[in-house]
Amino acid sequence: MFINFFFNLKAHGVPVSLHEWITLHHALSKNLNDCSLTRFYHVARSILVKNEIFFDRYDLAFLDTFKDIETTDEMLEKILEGLKKVKELKLSEEEKRQIEELDLDEVLRNFEEQLRQGHFKEHVGGNRAIGTGGRSTQGAWGYNPAGVRIGQGESRHKRAVQIAEKRSFRNYSSSITLDTRQMKVALAHLRALLPLGPEEKLNLEATIDATSKNAGEIELIWENKEKKAAKVILMMDVGGSMTPYARMVERLFSAASSQISRFKHFYFHNCPYQDLWTDIERRDSVSTAEFLRSEDSDYKLIMVGDAEMAPSELTWVNGAVDYWYHNDIPGLVWLQRIREKFRDSIWLTPIQRRAWGYVQTTRMIADIFPMFELTLDGLDDGVKFLMQGKGRLNA
Amino acid sequence: MDYFKGTGDYVLSPELKDNVNVSIALGRPLLVKGEPGTGKTLLAHSIAEGIGKRLNIWNIKSTTKAREGLYVYDTVQRLNDARFGDRDISDIKQYIKLGKLGESFSSEEQVVLLIDEIDKADIEFPNDLLNELDEMSFYIPETGETIKAKHRPIVIITSNSEKELPDPFLRRCVFHYIEFPSESLMEEIVYVHFPVIEKKLLRECLKKFYWIRQFDMLRKKPSTSELIDWIQALMAGGISPSKVEKELPFLGTLLKKKEDTDLVAQSSSGHHGFNTSIRTRNVY
Numbered sequence: 001m002f003i004n005f006f007f008n009l010k011a012h013g014v015p016v017s018l019h020e021w022i023t024l025h026h027a028l029s030k031n032l033n034d035c036s037l038t039r040f041y042h043v044a045r046s047i048l049v050k051n052e053i054f055f056d057r058y059d060l061a062f063l064d065t066f067k068d069i070e071t072t073d074e075m076l077e078k079i080l081e082g083l084k085k086v087k088e089l090k091l092s093e094e095e096k097r098q099i100e101e102l103d104l105d106e107v108l109r110n111f112e113e114q115l116r117q118g119h120f121k122e123h124v125g126g127n128r129a130i131g132t133g134g135r136s137t138q139g140a141w142g143y144n145p146a147g148v149r150i151g152q153g154e155s156r157h158k159r160a161v162q163i164a165e166k167r168s169f170r171n172y173s174s175s176i177t178l179d180t181r182q183m184k185v186a187l188a189h190l191r192a193l194l195p196l197g198p199e200e201k202l203n204l205e206a207t208i209d210a211t212s213k214n215a216g217e218i219e220l221i222w223e224n225k226e227k228k229a230a231k232v233i234l235m236m237d238v239g240g241s242m243t244p245y246a247r248m249v250e251r252l253f254s255a256a257s258s259q260i261s262r263f264k265h266f267y268f269h270n271c272p273y274q275d276l277w278t279d280i281e282r283r284d285s286v287s288t289a290e291f292l293r294s295e296d297s298d299y300k301l302i303m304v305g306d307a308e309m310a311p312s313e314l315t316w317v318n319g320a321v322d323y324w325y326h327n328d329i330p331g332l333v334w335l336q337r338i339r340e341k342f343r344d345s346i347w348l349t350p351i352q353r354r355a356w357g358y359v360q361t362t363r364m365i366a367d368i369f370p371m372f373e374l375t376l377d378g379l380d381d382g383v384k385f386l387m388q389g390k391g392r393l394n395a
Numbered sequence: 396m397d398y399f400k401g402t403g404d405y406v407l408s409p410e411l412k413d414n415v416n417v418s419i420a421l422g423r424p425l426l427v428k429g430e431p432g433t434g435k436t437l438l439a440h441s442i443a444e445g446i447g448k449r450l451n452i453w454n455i456k457s458t459t460k461a462r463e464g465l466y467v468y469d470t471v472q473r474l475n476d477a478r479f480g481d482r483d484i485s486d487i488k489q490y491i492k493l494g495k496l497g498e499s500f501s502s503e504e505q506v507v508l509l510i511d512e513i514d515k516a517d518i519e520f521p522n523d524l525l526n527e528l529d530e531m532s533f534y535i536p537e538t539g540e541t542i543k544a545k546h547r548p549i550v551i552i553t554s555n556s557e558k559e560l561p562d563p564f565l566r567r568c569v570f571h572y573i574e575f576p577s578e579s580l581m582e583e584i585v586y587v588h589f590p591v592i593e594k595k596l597l598r599e600c601l602k603k604f605y606w607i608r609q610f611d612m613l614r615k616k617p618s619t620s621e622l623i624d625w626i627q628a629l630m631a632g633g634i635s636p637s638k639v640e641k642e643l644p645f646l647g648t649l650l651k652k653k654e655d656t657d658l659v660a661q662s663s664s665g666h667h668g669f670n671t672s673i674r675t676r677n678v679y
Contacts, residue, residue: 019566023421029591032417042410043417052428052572218474 008061018049039065053376067309134392229299231262233342235276238267240286264299266291270309270321272338280281288334292341299346300386301338303369307362309349314361332364339368346382350374397446397549399664403445411571415442416571421428424510424528424567425521429573432618435553439509449506450546453495461523464510465533466544470651477647487537496524497542500531505546514554521564527559529567576619578605588623595636600626603643607650607659617649631679 009016024047027033033040041062111298206221213219266276266286275285310320314332339345347369349362356362356371364372372382399415403409408562418425429433443450453464461672469490474480482489493501499508513521527533531544552568554560559620576584578601585597600622617625628645638644643659 015562017566023423027417027421030420032413032420039413042413044569046414046417046569050426050560050568050570055572218478220471 005061005065006042008064009058012057012061012064014049014054014057014061019049036078041342050195089194118185177288231296231300233295233299233301234263234265235272235301235303236265236267237270238277238282264295268305270305271326271333272334273320273325274329274334288338292337295341297341297343299342301342302336302382302386303345303347304374305347306351307347307349307365307371308359309361311360311364332368335365335368344386345385347367347371348374348378348382353378397448399442399445402441402445404587405437406576406580406587407434407575408440408580411438411573415570419446421569421650422547424552424568425552426552426568426570427573428554428556428570430575430616430618432573432620433617435573436511438508439507439511439551439553440548446507446549448549449500449502449504449590450488450509451495451502451506451527452509452511453679454511455513455520457515459520460515460670461516461520462494464494464524465527466494466497468494476531488540491535493542496510496527497533499548499601500533502548503531503545505630506548506665508548508550510550510552512555513552514556514560518559518561522561523646525563525567566673575608581619581622584619584621584642585626589626590628593636596629596634596639597626599636599639600629603639604649608664610658613650613655613658614652615650615655619671657659 006016007020025042027047028040030352033043045055045058048129049055074309085171092269121179201223202266203221206223210219210221211217266272266278267282268276269282271284272288275292276288278284278286309318309321313321314335317328317330318326319330320327347365349356349371351362351373353373356366370385372378372385397419399412399419401412411587415425426437429435439452441448468487469492473484473487473490477484495508499506517623528550531547532541534541581601582597585592585601589597602647604617604622604625607613610616616654625645628648629639635643643649646656646659650659
């Protein structure tokens with residue numbers, strides 16, 4: 001039995017439930033996979049896995065379980081090697097009718113017999129044996145409606161284990177850093193939990209009032225119900241050590257602006273000081289103090305940066321990395337002020353979690369801001385963290 | 396039992412075909428995801444045509460409520476009628492209008508029901524339909540009626556994964572992710588739309604199309620439907636394959652954002668480090 005497939009899936013972190021496992025057995029009992037391992041691979045995947053980001057892990061679990069299995073698919077392949085693709089056979093209507101009279105049982109018997117005798121090498125155009133382009137009841141690219149077709153589709157004779165080995169869904173796996181589409185999905189959480197926009201609703205009290213004043217003549221009063229909207233500020237580190245991530249950051253911007261209606265963004269280099277830049281070239285800026293005074297504190301703040309710099313950039317007066325820039329207040333104080341203003345805030349870093357402990361400034365910033373990885377999982381966790389207001393606990 | 400074999404005007408991979416049949420045989424909804432423009436919605440049309448059933452489409456919008464799919468009780472109409480006494484208002488039944496799901500249940504024959512873009516709706520929407528899709532029946536308290544499906548409809552659900560769908564809902568579905576078609580499958584798809592296309596033009600178009608799709612920085616990568624539009628424009632304009640090879644006419648049909656057009660135009664004029672020439676390698 002292959003119950004260990006179930007446990008292998010679990011071990012690889014695919015969220016599969018007993019409900020789905022039983023559904024798979026329903027499918028197998030109806031022979032929906034047609035006794036083929038390749039089709040089993042796809043059928044099982046469609047029933048057990050409900051998100052393409054798990055396809056890669058499914059492949060790994062499948063490999064673990066079925067690596068050494070021998071399948072009928074291999075037998076088919078052996079036959080296919082003997083069959084050469086030839087021009088399709090054209091038959092007259094008369095001939096087609098004759099062939100249609102063949103009985104399926106007889107066909108199957110014949111097929112098995114031919115197979116046993118190995119009559120399938122290089123056979124083209126015959127009337128009985130397995131071959132190609134012929135009128136016989138078995139083979140490929142021929143004509144016989146009652147026949148046994150072997151592996152005509154291009155992709156049919158790929159073995160399931162080979163498909164799994166290719167791991168073509170590796171890119172959808174959620175632990176690699178993001179592309180725009182995936183970011184959109186993750187950021188959509190912001191929108192999902194706080195739906196936007198007006199909604200038409202019957203105002204019952206106003207309707208009763210108006211109707212009474214109208215002496216019973218019914219007057220319907222509709223109101224526009226304004227729902228709470230997600231308000232987001234994004235602050236991004238640009239330049240210096242973030243240059244390799246610039247493209248990724250840019251994508252996060254494009255994804256974010258299309259997902260959230262009230263959206264503001266600012267740039268900084270390594271650490272924000274008394275100015276926040278409004279353009280990526282860092283020419284125009286607003287005063288951070290003014291910004292902290294004037295904005296509503298119910299914005300959700302997402303800081304993006306690698307949090308890797310010299311400790312002096314955080315702790316010294318005039319510690320800013322740009323030699324022409326002077327700051328009277330150390331960066332760390334600015335960070336704390338920002339954090340105090342926006343209780344719902346997180347820091348996203350493209351650096352993997354396991355490397356955080358090695359950099360002193362990363363540890364310092366992680367003490368101020370709840371820190372998450374800039375991966376699909378990290379962004380997901382971070383956004384959920386924001387929406388649940390967990391950040392307020394330790395602010 | 397119905398078996399879906401595909402239709403002439405819709406090219407699909409054998410895996411997708413298998414999954415459609417699994418979903419029909421198990422009587423479970425088929426959830427289809429994939430990049431925009433990979434033919435998710437068309438699949439339902441093709442299934443309906445392939446097995447000869449009527450297609451019922453329920454388009455989901457951000458304001459759609461699960462109840463609307465079952466039925467709507469038109470109270471305002473009833474109130475209005477009460478004022479003017481046009482109709483017998485004691486008969487509530489005439490104010491109950493069945494939604495798309497209700498219609499599919501009460502239909503005399505089995506239908507194919509397409510729930511299009513389920514992720515557009517509120518996050519609780521799929522959860523509200525769990526029981527109805529499981530039991531294929533629902534109760535109307537106003538009339539005391541229970542609508543039960545005479546034949547379980549074949550349910551196809553599409554999603555652009557704008558929102559995550561809830562787990563209990565996913566457990567009840569069969570899932571298929573439509574991958575972006577490979578070049579050979581794409582060739583087949585184009586042939587379905589343009590049976591008489593010149594081979595050289597097709598090859599040149601595909602080469603350029605997959606070349607453009609390689610750009611990671613594109614805001615929106617062109618999809619199958621955009622390729623079809625582009626080829627149609629090229630054919631209507633009588634553009635020769637050699638012209639497609641040298642320049643990119645009608646680029647606007649493929650790329651819809653100015654940044655994207657600039658990026659591709661820049662790369663093809665040849666100053667940039669990667670993809671230096673528009674004359675791409677012959678990939679065949």
